[in-house]
Amino acid sequence: MPTPARTSVEEIVAAGTRILDEVGLAGLTMQAVAAHVGVRSPSLYKRVRDRDELLHHIATATARELGERLDDATVAASATGSSEGAEPAERLVRLAHALRAFAHARPERYRLLFTPPANTLGPAPEALTDAVRALLETTTRLVGPEDSLSAARTVTAWATGFISMEFTGAFRLGGDVEEAYTYGISRLAAALAGPPAT
Amino acid sequence: MPTPARTSVEEIVAAGTRILDEVGLAGLTMQAVAAHVGVRSPSLYKRVRDRDELLHHIATATARELGERLDDATVAASATGSSEGAEPAERLVRLAHALRAFAHARPERYRLLFTPPANTLGPAPEALTDAVRALLETTTRLVGPEDSLSAARTVTAWATGFISMEFTGAFRLGGDVEEAYTYGISRLAAALAGPPAT
DNA sequence: ACCTGAACACCGTTCAAGT
DNA sequence: ACCTGAACACCGTTCAAGT
Numbered sequence: 001m002p003t004p005a006r007t008s009v010e011e012i013v014a015a016g017t018r019i020l021d022e023v024g025l026a027g028l029t030m031q032a033v034a035a036h037v038g039v040r041s042p043s044l045y046k047r048v049r050d051r052d053e054l055l056h057h058i059a060t061a062t063a064r065e066l067g068e069r070l071d072d073a074t075v076a077a078s079a080t081g082s083s084e085g086a087e088p089a090e091r092l093v094r095l096a097h098a099l100r101a102f103a104h105a106r107p108e109r110y111r112l113l114f115t116p117p118a119n120t121l122g123p124a125p126e127a128l129t130d131a132v133r134a135l136l137e138t139t140t141r142l143v144g145p146e147d148s149l150s151a152a153r154t155v156t157a158w159a160t161g162f163i164s165m166e167f168t169g170a171f172r173l174g175g176d177v178e179e180a181y182t183y184g185i186s187r188l189a190a191a192l193a194g195p196p197a198t
Numbered sequence: 199m200p201t202p203a204r205t206s207v208e209e210i211v212a213a214g215t216r217i218l219d220e221v222g223l224a225g226l227t228m229q230a231v232a233a234h235v236g237v238r239s240p241s242l243y244k245r246v247r248d249r250d251e252l253l254h255h256i257a258t259a260t261a262r263e264l265g266e267r268l269d270d271a272t273v274a275a276s277a278t279g280s281s282e283g284a285e286p287a288e289r290l291v292r293l294a295h296a297l298r299a300f301a302h303a304r305p306e307r308y309r310l311l312f313t314p315p316a317n318t319l320g321p322a323p324e325a326l327t328d329a330v331r332a333l334l335e336t337t338t339r340l341v342g343p344e345d346s347l348s349a350a351r352t353v354t355a356w357a358t359g360f361i362s363m364e365f366t367g368a369f370r371l372g373g374d375v376e377e378a379y380t381y382g383i384s385r386l387a388a389a390l391a392g393p394p395a396t
Numbered sequence: 397a398c399c400t401g402a403a404c405a406c407c408g409t410t411c412a413a414g415t
Numbered sequence: 416a417c418c419t420g421a422a423c424a425c426c427g428t429t430c431a432a433g434t
Contacts, residue, residue: 003398003434024316030427042429043399051427108316115313115362118222118306122366150373153363154356154382161359164313165351168320175348184352191389201415201417228408240409241418249408 007037009047013057020058020108025117028055052120055112059123062109066102067131073098074134088142089189095135096159096185103163111167114160132156142193151192158188205235207245211255218256218306223315226253250318253310257321260307264300265329271296272332286340287387293333294357294383301361309365312358330354340391349390356386 015036020028030051034041048054073094103110116122123131132152139151162181171177213234218226228249232239246252271292301308314320321329330350337349360379369375 005398026317029425031425040400041427042401045428046398111313111316114366115309116366117315118309119224125367125370128368150378150381153360153368153378154385156368157359157363157382158352158356159359160362161355161357162351164358164362165355168312168314169323170326170351170354172323180348180351183348184355187352187389191385191392194389194392203417227406229406238419240411240420243409244417 007039007043007047009057011037012044012047012054013061016054016058017061017109020112021106024108025112030054055116056121056123058109059112059116059121060127062106062113063123063127063131066099066110066113067127067133069098069102070095070131070134074138088138089186089193091138092135092142092155092189093182093185095138096155096181099159100163100181103167107167110163115164139192142189147192154192155185155188158184205237205241205245207255209235210242210245210252211259214252214256215259215307218310219304222306223310228252253314254319254321256307257310257314257319258325260304260311261321261325261329264297264308264311265325265331267296267300268293268329268332272336286336287384287391289336290333290340290353290387291380291383293336294353294379297357298361298379301365305365308361313362337390340387345390352390353383353386356382 012033015033016028019032019036023032028051030041030044033054034044044054048057074091076094112120113123113128122128135155136148136152139155140148142148143151162184165171166177171180210231213231214226217230217234221230226249228239228242231252232242242252246255272289274292310318311321311326320326333353334346334350337353338346340346341349360382363369364375369378
């Protein structure tokens with residue numbers, strides 16, 4: 001005799017996301033998620049294959065949300081600048097700051113996205129590609145379509161490396177971290193827009 | 199009546215390191231370590247406070263080993279170049295490649311060092327500082343003592359970000375990763391050595 | 397068709413009891 | 416002084432049994 005479903009994948013992913021934000025990856029247990037959606041943990045396995053698939057869903061949802069934040073940042077850049085939208089270098093700085101702001105606001109989800117544990121699958125590739133679309137548009141304006149991908153990768157590598165160093169405490173000794181970040185991204189934008197390397 | 203010690207912290211850390219390399223962080227259990235050193239898991243707690251402290255010791259030992267590899271890389275650079283040692287930019291490229299080579303050879307330990315899990319303490323700060331001493335010397339030659347720290351941080355951020363993107367599969371689509379890395383570090387060296395940003 | 401209690405095979409960690 | 420078995424409080428996951 002059929003029984004009505006008492007939850008859904010969406011609800012499970014939403015609960016998992018909240019728990020990840022609030023108590024961290026280690027606290028994200030199947031039982032905690034189950035309690036959150038009003039069910040016993042074995043029931044979750046009707047909706048997700050295992051905990052790893054749940055993490056994958058959370059990562060993908062996070063990529064989507066990050067994408068929105070980055071889009072917002074470029075919109076803000078357009079509104080602020082002259083009639084035709086801000087210059088690419090300025091946009092790039094705003095995008096980098098939006099990425100870091102997201103990392104600080106949602107550190108656990110940020111880590112899941114950019115430095116997932118060894119055997120955990122990250123977000124769906126298309127989701128991450130989508131998330132950095134705004135960045136790719138900006139680097140295209142900055143260096144042209146030919147080099148835009150490698151420029152976007154360079155910026156992403158630098159920014160994510162900077163942020164993870166920040167998280168692990170590499171900047172504990174000295175200096176204004178905010179300033180170092182702003183300086184770094186400006187410098188990087190200039191280097192990318194400049195003449196080719198020798 | 200006293201009983202002779204059947205193991206030591208050093209042996210435990212060595213066993214933990216081997217297990218981490220071979221079966222990953224999830225496989226690094228207290229019982230696996232205990233079995234490796236010929237003891238039962240409760241006995242480990244006479245030598246380390248808990249698993250987290252063991253990870254901390256492994257991270258510190260890893261930092262020391264990485265430091266040696268980076269030193270080797272600069273020595274190689276000196277031997278290869280003209281009588282007086284290679285130019286700074288060339289040294290920087292070699293250091294970056296040595297870092298990446300280490301990451302590929304020992305991915306689990308590399309991750310423990312640069313992107314440790316949220317509540318895990320990384321290596322002892324002095325150990326990491328020591329590890330990148332060769333890098334700091336090189337950036338000093340490249341940009342002078344004033345800006346050497348921020349230059350070293352910029353290079354480290356970019357390289358670690360690049361490598362973690364590589365690990366998470368961000369480069370799956372297209373391009374020679376090796377070439378992109380070499381291109382990036384050369385470009386970065388040029389940008390750092392160049393005129394200040396506008 | 398979904399939900400559950402019970403069970404299994406693990407974890408890290410503590411502790412009284414042995415030598 | 417160190418080592419151990421037993422125990423505790425957890426995990427993720429499976430599965431037969433209920434509705």
